[in-house]
Amino acid sequence: MIPDALLNQIQDRTDIVEIISAYVPLKRAGQNFKAPCPFHHDKTPSFIVSPGKQIFHCFGCGVGGNVFGFLMKYEKNDFREVVQALADRAGIEIPKDRRSGLEEERFAEYAKANQWALDFYRNFLLKESQAEKARAYLKKRGLLDVTTAAFGLGFAPADWDRFYEALRGRVADPILEKLGLIIPKKGGGYYDRFRDRLIFPILDTRGTCVAFGGRVLDDSLPKYLNSPESDFYSKGRNLYGLYQAKKPIRDRDAVVIVEGYMDLIACHQAGVQHVAASLGTALTSEQVRLIKRNTKNVFILYDADKAGEMATLRGLELCLEEGLEVKIVRLPQGHDPDSFIKELGAEKFRQALEGAKSLFDYKLSLLKAQFDVRSVEGKVKIANEMVGLFSKVQNEILRSAWTKELAKELALSEEALLAEMQKHTSRQRPHPVESRAAVSTSVSMMEKLILGLMLDHERFLSKAREEVSLEDFQHPKAREIIKRILEDESREITPAKLINFYEQDPESTHIISLACAEVETLTDKQKAFSDCVLRMKSSRIRNEREELQGRIAAAQRDGNKNRLTKLLYDFNQLNKGMKEIHEKK
Ligand SMILES: [Zn+2]
Structure with a gap:
């Protein structure tokens, strides 16, 4: 986690237009910039960058976000990497790491201990006479020195505790044990986990050594031994x-x-x-x-x-x-x-x-080896297995090409296969990506515009504080975002900073960037805002009226006159309110 204050500081010193224009040819359009979208095949410029809001959004494919999001998507980097790059650019220092959820200090301790271990194994391979057989082995397998150096290969001595004795005192025992480098003995003391093995250091994506793999030089078992799983290292x-x-x-x-x-x-x-x-x-x-x-x-x-x-x-x-x-x-x-x-x-x-096969061809050839493609039963079995694979494909064009191909291979009609696929997909839970898109589209224009306008100008925000309530928002994510804005004490929330809260939540990010982009297309923001507030009020009244009607009917059934009078009075008040709204319109 990078502290919010730091993210804000980096954003304050970074201009999204400057960053994006290094990748995409931006053209000025009013207060904003436009370009063909770099994330989908786009002939019309659907891609908009707002310098005022420091966000981007594509009306074509729906991607959007702040400057961090753009670089993550374009450079295919993770959040941390992007923040680091922009911090470097802005001359801001980020305190080091908590990548695996570990506290910074603990992580640094583990990393340092592993680095010492790496150096120990590496030096042992290069210098010790005991490692001669390892050097000979590498030579026999044709590995060049430059290669073994690039991967930091090492060798663990055959002795029971030579490694432990070398690192003892420099690194605390519990840390070495936690990292799986040493193992406690029954009667007290420790012995080395890796003995008489070639050592492969395992680095994480930022080059920190997080674990080791050890391979025997002969046929003894186990052939490979790895560092155990811990909160510092997970093989998967x-x-x-x-x-x-x-x-x-x-x-x-x-x-x-x-x-x-x-x-x-x-x-x-x-x-x-x-x-x-x-x-x-x-x-x-x-x-x-x-x-x-x-x-x-x-x-x-x-x-x-x-x-x-x-x-x-x-x-x-x-x-x-x-x-x-x-x-x-x-x-x-x-x-x-x-x-x-x-x-x-x-x-x-x-x-x-270059001759690699598609997963389709590959799986089909496996199945053909297993079942008789000429028999009806064989065809059914193969079709069932393949259709299961098809349902995983995200790309429509690819799926339809595969369907055609399979129909041909099995000498079946495409319709029969499609029917089979239908059965398959309906059995499956909806894919998260699809359901996400479905939910997003159901944010009403009214909710989008109010959200976008609240983020557009202080005057809309303070008006909204008076006139809008959370219950007016039907879409759960939109409501949650509005809640966050309304509860913001600092009153310094901006679209780009708001998006930082949703780094792990693409749907909310999408809603925010879309809402902001929609607002940029308005010609009369004031009028749009008033219209939306009125529509929101009238739909609130409509809901209340419906609810009241139910209670009135119940009171009539019960013959409860007092309550009926009271309810009818309320009903009239609502009607008056509705009339006022219509007059304002
Ligand atoms: Zn796009």
Whole structure:
């Protein structure tokens, strides 16, 4: 978490027009700027940037937000990275880190301890005679010094506590234990977790060493040993090698996902540098999101025998659900990337990447091997499995292309397949993205304009404080935003700062940027505001009237005259109020 005051300070010293115009050719239009939207195929300039409100919004695809949001989307960086970049630009210092929810100091302590461990293993590999066999092993596997240096490879001595003795006193025992570098002995004292193993440091996206993987040099088991999960490290939230590969991934707008440490390093050395390792074949949703921040194009490169496993396919479907495009690279049976490159060379390897199959082709070929495509039962089984995959696809065009293709492959009619898909999708919960869009569109124009105008000028805000109540807002998110504005004591809330509250909530961000952008299109803001307030009042009265009518009917049924008189009086008052509103209109 970055303190709000700091975010505000950064925003105060940053101009959204200046930032966005470095990426998009902005043209002045009245008080605002317009351009073709950089986030969708846009012929008319639907993209608007408001210098007054320090926000952007696209009327075409609906993206919007403040300067942080723009850079996150355009540069595919995370919030923290964007804030850091703008802070640097503005000459503002951000206190270091709390990325895993840990307190800053604790995080720094852990990071420092791991860095010491990394240095220890690294030096041991380079200098100690005991590590000769490790150096020979790396040489035999064809790893160059420059490669092992780039990944900080090290070696853990075979002794039971050589590492512990070396770091003891420099780092407190509980920290080493928490990081899983040492393990308590039954009778007291500690011994080293990693012994007689090649060490692969695991860095997070900012280059901090958060864990280690250790590989044996012979055939003993377990072949790999990893740092345990902790609040400092979670395997499912990291991609090995992503830190080193970030730039190549963005440059090529694609990532190759491999399984293990050695696969990744072999790829790097063969000149394929846009690569990251999942350390296991089942991608987690956190890993998929990490990928998505950097690119939408994913090539999966697992061992031939593992790529077909259910867990693997599930991970790939997660990619589809996140709107990523997935391709599968198939290596000949018995090969992994490392052995393939060694035997057939880097050029053949690059060809294999180019020949990657779509997830559609890939899954279909697996199913065809399993079921008889000529029999009716076989067709039904294959169709059912494939249709499950289709329902994950976010892209309509892709889905329809796949449907055509599958119908052809199975010699079925497209209609029959579509009917099957309908059944499938109706069984599923609505996808969060779709439901989000559906809710947003139901914010009424009236609510949008009032919200936008409250953020437009102090005079509308103070009027709204008098005339509008929270219950007037039907849309729950809009109501929550209004509540925040009304409760703001500082009276310094701006659209761009308000959006900071909703960093994790794209729907609310969308509502705010849309409301602000709508207001920018108004020719007479004062009139629009009065109209909206009147309409809001009249709809409030209509609701009250309806409710009263119900109670009047009940009082009539009960024959309760006193209450009836009172209710009828109220009803008349409401009618008067309504009449006044109509006269004002
Ligand atoms: Zn757009």
